[in-house]
Amino acid sequence: MAMLETHNLNKHFGGLHVTADVSFTLEAGKIHCLIGPNGAGKSTFFRLLLGEHQPSSGKIMFDGVDITRLKPFQRINQGMSVKFQVPGIFSALSVRQNLEIALQRRLEGAELDAEVERLLDFLQLKDVASQLAGNLSHGLKQWLEIGMAISLKPKLLLLDEPTAGMSPEETHMTGEIVKQLNAEGMTVLAVEHDMAFVRQVAHRVSVLHFGRIFAEGTFAEIVADERVAAIYLGQSHD
Amino acid sequence: MTLSRIFKRLEGPQTMGKGPLFWTAFAVVLAIALAYPLFADGYDVGNNIYFLNWTFMALGLSIIWGYGGSLSFGQTAFFGVAGYSYGILTINFGTAYGLGVVAVLMAIAIAALFAAILGYFLFFGRISGIFLGIVTLSVTLALERFMAQTAGPQWTVGSARLNGFNGMSGMPPLTLPWFGGDIVLYPDIGLYYLVLGLLVIIYLGLRILVNSKFGNVLVAVRENPERAEMLGYDIRKYQLGGFVIGAALAGLSGALYTSWGQYITPSSMGITSAALPIIWVAVGGRSDITATLIGTLIVLSGFQALTIYGSQYALVVMGLLLVCTVLLAPKGLVANAGILLGSLFNRKNGSA
Amino acid sequence: MDFVTTLVSSAYQFGDAFAFLVLSACGLAVIFGMMGVINLAHGEFIMCGAYMTVFAVNWGLPLPLAIIVGSLFAGLVGMVIERLVVRRLYSRPLDSILATWGVSLIASQGTLILFGPTMRGVGTPLGSFMVGSLSFSYYRLVLMATAIAVLLLLYLVFNKTRFGVLARATIQAPHMASALGVDTNRIYTLTFGIGAALAGLTGGIYAPTMTMIPTMGTTFIMEAFVTVVVGGADVFIGTAPAAVLLAVVKASLTSWQGQLAGQIGLLLAVIITIRLLPKGVTGFILKGRV
Numbered sequence: 001m002a003m004l005e006t007h008n009l010n011k012h013f014g015g016l017h018v019t020a021d022v023s024f025t026l027e028a029g030k031i032h033c034l035i036g037p038n039g040a041g042k043s044t045f046f047r048l049l050l051g052e053h054q055p056s057s058g059k060i061m062f063d064g065v066d067i068t069r070l071k072p073f074q075r076i077n078q079g080m081s082v083k084f085q086v087p088g089i090f091s092a093l094s095v096r097q098n099l100e101i102a103l104q105r106r107l108e109g110a111e112l113d114a115e116v117e118r119l120l121d122f123l124q125l126k127d128v129a130s131q132l133a134g135n136l137s138h139g140l141k142q143w144l145e146i147g148m149a150i151s152l153k154p155k156l157l158l159l160d161e162p163t164a165g166m167s168p169e170e171t172h173m174t175g176e177i178v179k180q181l182n183a184e185g186m187t188v189l190a191v192e193h194d195m196a197f198v199r200q201v202a203h204r205v206s207v208l209h210f211g212r213i214f215a216e217g218t219f220a221e222i223v224a225d226e227r228v229a230a231i232y233l234g235q236s237h238d
Numbered sequence: 239m240t241l242s243r244i245f246k247r248l249e250g251p252q253t254m255g256k257g258p259l260f261w262t263a264f265a266v267v268l269a270i271a272l273a274y275p276l277f278a279d280g281y282d283v284g285n286n287i288y289f290l291n292w293t294f295m296a297l298g299l300s301i302i303w304g305y306g307g308s309l310s311f312g313q314t315a316f317f318g319v320a321g322y323s324y325g326i327l328t329i330n331f332g333t334a335y336g337l338g339v340v341a342v343l344m345a346i347a348i349a350a351l352f353a354a355i356l357g358y359f360l361f362f363g364r365i366s367g368i369f370l371g372i373v374t375l376s377v378t379l380a381l382e383r384f385m386a387q388t389a390g391p392q393w394t395v396g397s398a399r400l401n402g403f404n405g406m407s408g409m410p411p412l413t414l415p416w417f418g419g420d421i422v423l424y425p426d427i428g429l430y431y432l433v434l435g436l437l438v439i440i441y442l443g444l445r446i447l448v449n450s451k452f453g454n455v456l457v458a459v460r461e462n463p464e465r466a467e468m469l470g471y472d473i474r475k476y477q478l479g480g481f482v483i484g485a486a487l488a489g490l491s492g493a494l495y496t497s498w499g500q501y502i503t504p505s506s507m508g509i510t511s512a513a514l515p516i517i518w519v520a521v522g523g524r525s526d527i528t529a530t531l532i533g534t535l536i537v538l539s540g541f542q543a544l545t546i547y548g549s550q551y552a553l554v555v556m557g558l559l560l561v562c563t564v565l566l567a568p569k570g571l572v573a574n575a576g577i578l579l580g581s582l583f584n585r586k587n588g589s590a
Numbered sequence: 591m592d593f594v595t596t597l598v599s600s601a602y603q604f605g606d607a608f609a610f611l612v613l614s615a616c617g618l619a620v621i622f623g624m625m626g627v628i629n630l631a632h633g634e635f636i637m638c639g640a641y642m643t644v645f646a647v648n649w650g651l652p653l654p655l656a657i658i659v660g661s662l663f664a665g666l667v668g669m670v671i672e673r674l675v676v677r678r679l680y681s682r683p684l685d686s687i688l689a690t691w692g693v694s695l696i697a698s699q700g701t702l703i704l705f706g707p708t709m710r711g712v713g714t715p716l717g718s719f720m721v722g723s724l725s726f727s728y729y730r731l732v733l734m735a736t737a738i739a740v741l742l743l744l745y746l747v748f749n750k751t752r753f754g755v756l757a758r759a760t761i762q763a764p765h766m767a768s769a770l771g772v773d774t775n776r777i778y779t780l781t782f783g784i785g786a787a788l789a790g791l792t793g794g795i796y797a798p799t800m801t802m803i804p805t806m807g808t809t810f811i812m813e814a815f816v817t818v819v820v821g822g823a824d825v826f827i828g829t830a831p832a833a834v835l836l837a838v839v840k841a842s843l844t845s846w847q848g849q850l851a852g853q854i855g856l857l858l859a860v861i862i863t864i865r866l867l868p869k870g871v872t873g874f875i876l877k878g879r880v
Contacts, residue, residue, distance in 0.1 A: 050468070076470035088465035090458050097251050101454045102469050108451075109243070145465075152470060309684050356861075363865040368628050371687055372815045373860065379812045380857045387850055509633075509808050510698075513691055520688060550699040557695030564689040565678055 002061070003028040003156050003187045004049070009058035011044055018044040020211040022058070026156075031178065031188040033198045035222075036208035037231060042191045043085075045208065046160055049189075050082055051075050063155055081154035085161040087141035091134030095125055095144055098133050102151035115151070123147045123177070139170040143177070150181060157181065159190040163197050175200035207231075248442060250449025252305065252457060254526045254576045259583070271434055275427045284425030289538050290433045291495045296518045296534040297444060297527055298487030304524030305448055306480035307460030308366065312356070312374035313488040314512045315381050319352050320345040320489030321502035322385070322400070325409040328497070329398035333413035334420055342412065342493045349489030350482050357481040361474045366463075378512050385504035405503025412497040425498050433494060440487070444527050447483075456480050488515075510553065514541075517560045523573020533572040598721045603845055606730050607852070608837035609737035612829065613796070614810040615817035616740055617789030619829045622818055624761050624781045626683050627676060630690040632789055632814055633807025634697035639664040639790025640797040640806060641701065647712045657794035661787045668786020672779050680778070694807075701804040709802040729798065736795055740788065741830055747784075748826065757781055812853065816860045822867075835859070 004026040011019045019041045026032050036042050047053040049060065051072040060068045067075050076082075090098050099116050107115055120126045123143040128136060133144055142162060149157060159178070163171040171194055178201050182188055192198055198205060198219060205222045207215040215228050222228055249256035255264075275283045295313050302310045323345035331337050356377060360370055389402025400406055412429065414421045423429040447453055458466040459473045467473050496502045505511060522533015537559070544552035567574050618632045629635075643660030647653060671693055679686035716728035748754035760767040760777045768774045792810065800806055817836060821828030839859045844852035 071472075073467045073470050073472050076468055082468050084465075084468075088462055088468065090461035090465065092461055093457060094251065097454070101458045101466075104451050104454060105470055148465070148469065309687070359861045359865050365864050368626075368683055368687060369819055369864070371684070372628055373819060373864065376812050376815045376819075376857060376860065379808065380853055383812075383853060384850060509805075509811070510695065513695055516688065516691065548703075550702045553699040554696050554703070557692040557697075557699065560692030560695070561675060561689050564685045564692070565675065568682070568685060 001028045002026065003030075003063055004189065005061040006049075007059040007061070009045070009048060009060065010056045011041075011048055011053060012056050018211050019048065019055075022208075022211070022213055024206065024213055026187065026189055027204070028063075028155075028187050029182075029185070030203040031182050031190070031201045032204045032206065033202040033219075034189065034191045034206050034208060035193070035195075035198060036214070040208040041211040042208050043160070044211075046158065046191055049075075049158060050080075076152065076154075079155035080158060081149040081152045081156070082158040083142075083145050083149045083160065083162055085164055087138070087145045089133045089141055089145055089148070091132065093133060094130050095133050095136070096120070096129045098144055099147055099151060102148040105152055119147045119151065122180075124173075138165050139167065142166065142170075142174070146174075146177060150186070154186065156187045156189065159188065159192070161191055161193060163192065163194050168196070171197050172200065244446060247446045247449040250445075250453075252448040252453050252526075253445050254528050254573070254580070268438065272431075275430055280426045283427050283430045287425055287430050287433050287498055289535055289542075290430075290437055291491055291498055292515075292518070292538060293437055293491075293531055293534050294440060294494070295488040295491035295515050296522075296530055297440065298484035298491075299515050299519045300484075300524050300527050300530040301444065301448070301456075301480050301487070302484035303519065304526065304530065305453065305456045305460065306477055306484075308361075308477055308481060309368075309371045310374045310481065310484070311371050311512055311516065312353075312378050313484070313515045314507045315374070315378040316349040316353055316485040316488035317492035317495070318381060318385070318502065318504070318507040320349040320492035321496040321506065322406065323348045324493040324496045325406045325502055326395045326398040328409045329406075330396035333410045333422075334415075336415035338410070338413040338497070339415070342490075342497070345493040346486050346489040349492065350486040353482045353485030354478065357478045357485075361477045361481070364474075375509070375512060378507055379509060382504045382507040382509075385507070403504060405501055405505075407501035409496060409500055411500060412494075423497075429498065436490070436494075440490075441527065441531060448527065452476070452479065513560070514556065517556050517563075519570075521559055521563050521571055523570025523576070525569070526573050526576070529570055529573040529576055533570060536572070595721055595724060598726075599724055600841070600845070602726055602730070603841040604837055605734040607840040607844070608833055609730075609733040610810075611813050611817050611833040611836055611840070612737040612741060613733070613792040614814040615821070615829055615833065616744065617785040617787070617792065618811075618814045619818050619821060620744065620788060621782055621785035623824055623826075623828075624757060624785075625680070625778060627680070627686045627690070627782075628683070628818075629676075629782075629785065630687055630811075631671065631694040631697060632690075633805075633809075633811040634694045634701075635664045635668060635786045635789035635807070636793035636796075636810050637698065637701065637804065637807040638667055639787075639793030640800070640802065641705070641709070641793075642790070643794035643797045644709065644711055644802060653712065653715060653798065657791065657797075660794035660797070661791040664790020664793065665783045665787025668789075669779050669783040671786075672782035676782060677775070677778065698804045698807070705804070707803060711800065711802045712798050714798045733795060736791075740791070745826055753777075753780070813856070816856050819860055820863050 002025050006022055006024045009019055009022040010017065022045060034042055034045070044053060048055050051070055055068065059066060062075070062078055062080065065078060067078060070078070090101065096116060099119055100112065103112050103115055120129050123146065125140065125144060125147065128140060133141065136144065146162065162178070163174050166174065175197050178188055178190070190201070202219050205217060205219050206213055207222060207228050209231055214231070215222060215225050217225070295317055299310070299313050302308050324341050327341040327344055328338060331341070333341065360373060365373060385400065386403045388400035389404070391399070393400040393402070398406065412423045414423065421428060423432060448456070455466065455471050455476050458471070459476055463473050518534040518537045519530050521537050522531070523529030541552050541556060544555055563571060617635060618629060621627055621629045639660040642663040643656045646656035646659040651659065675689050675693060676686055679689055714727065714729050716732065718725045718727045748758060756767070756772050757777050760772060760774045764774055800809070817829060817832050820836060821832035836856055836859060839855050840852040843855035
């Protein structure tokens, strides 16, 4: 069953087509990675999914509901959640409070407190729980934001370059977190540059090029595809 | 159970001051404030209500600006709307049979409604930052100009004359209905206790509010509006909510001020008046209601003391104070002192 | 009234409103457009120019020269304020509003202390002319011409001179500009000075038509704010069309219902504009481009 479908999604700014006729299907329960060279339209596509941009034409279906005209917060309330590329956290508030603000969407009282503790544990943030979020290291900020995103218990988790700026160890740890979440039933769509991460987590990979879906398959199939290698993977993966 | 949870919110992430030491200090200050009329002349007590009257508007600005992150210069507009509303209502209907209290509530409601309409256009038009400041200031100045040109006899509402630049006067003071007959609250000890009581209730209520779920979202919007929206919050509603609450508090100040002094003038909404709440709140520390409250009372007393030499001198000092605060202590002087006290106290505890 | 008189009268009212809006806003718009700072002491720079103009006339200078003196003096004061206060706040635009508001209080109340609540002004020169049964002031025509001249001059200075090019470069990429050896601090000081001098010019040129009081600047600031808000971030693209739009609203409401209706109409126009065009006229005009 499809968790997310886009039908002929177009977005152009002036004469520039940033996404062209993107028809894309994301199966429920999968981890799907979206890759592509810089300027391929990945972040525009992402913003279209979130509702931060309105498509020039086309349709977005989420879990059977047409969300094309919904505002960002309404899409979130349909069961989406997002982690941004630059960590979107509340810098002047404590780590614990960051999580509380996210969790209070669906929990309260003792249940909320218990879930905060569980997330702090899960994301290895226990020791820094009362620090200001703005003072965390880059990697911990990323995990905190993942924590906020999954606090909503989304059906679909959108990740925009979740490992940007992370060390290889942190990247691996992030991959494990994502796999764990997926094992608990969350569908994941990640825009990612880091091929080690994609190899680690992806059930399925789509390649975006010049605003079009250029190729799609398993990681092995994509890596084996010479056309893809030519445009994107280059010599490093041949 | 729920009640204990509510009380827990008196202390929380969004307010400075917690633990027995803070609440002891709070009790001592409150006791002094309660005992003050026993040692002072009724006339002086009545005059000093002046200071308390303004605190509500300052607390409201702290909610809008300090907590919500929306820099509004419109507090005196809501103050003025409520002040004139109180005047018009009480001149027409009097204050007997509890109508005075109704007039205060109506005045606050009218100010809040005005804020809701204005705020709808601003926040749902996604106006923020600098533009929010200058649009709210423009509205305030337009209101001042409007009221200033109502000198002619055609500008009457019922039997209340708006009276243009000279302002409206002669409205009756606030009157409480009571079993043995109405209590008329002239600027004296009775009114002092009423306003002090309101201040305590509102201060504690705001502590609970800003530490509640609503307060959490309010500061989240201040810190990172995009993230807050992407947690599923309709941030426009929270901004509007904070704006209307702040405006209602300015309205309370306006109604109380008008009933206390029995007059209101358009210049209470002018650009100079509009600057004053900004100064109190900025100097105190906008992101904390305790710092705001203390700062407001200190700056107001300083202002009042300087007015002996002429209000223009006092205003020059206020301007200097604002410039210096922004340049040297942008978080506010009282808030910085509070942070310092807190860290000293913690260090002592740590070493003990 | 015959058709010609009505036409002249409407054009005159529109021109008057247009001139007032442009001249009120231009100094504020330059500083906001180039530096992102809303200068709340704008009204006080206007007042400063007006006072200096009147002093210069009293010293025996002819009015046009006196206006230039007033304008230059306001510009000088502006540069001093930029050095002392505004410079430290470029990374904090909201705080710069507050600081300039403090400056505004100090300036208006300081003027009150120094020169008292009113000062003798100078009379409106040039007299008037008749069309049909209505009388019009020549000086108002000078104001309209000045407004257009100021717009042209701004366009030329910021597009055709070396300073203008450097200034625009500094605004768009401050680090790049300073890496290329541009003294960005000097550019900021000069730009702020130009904004203040324009405000001073407005004060000087309106001085003969107004009562000289320390708070005379507030007469202008609401119009200045609304023009800048409607105009949006780009002074050169936004200010003139915004002034045209608002002048139509103001002139027609004023002739229909009086001064006050004109002002309230302005305000409503602004609130509706920001609801429809959050980025102002600039945003609307730039929408078609990438």
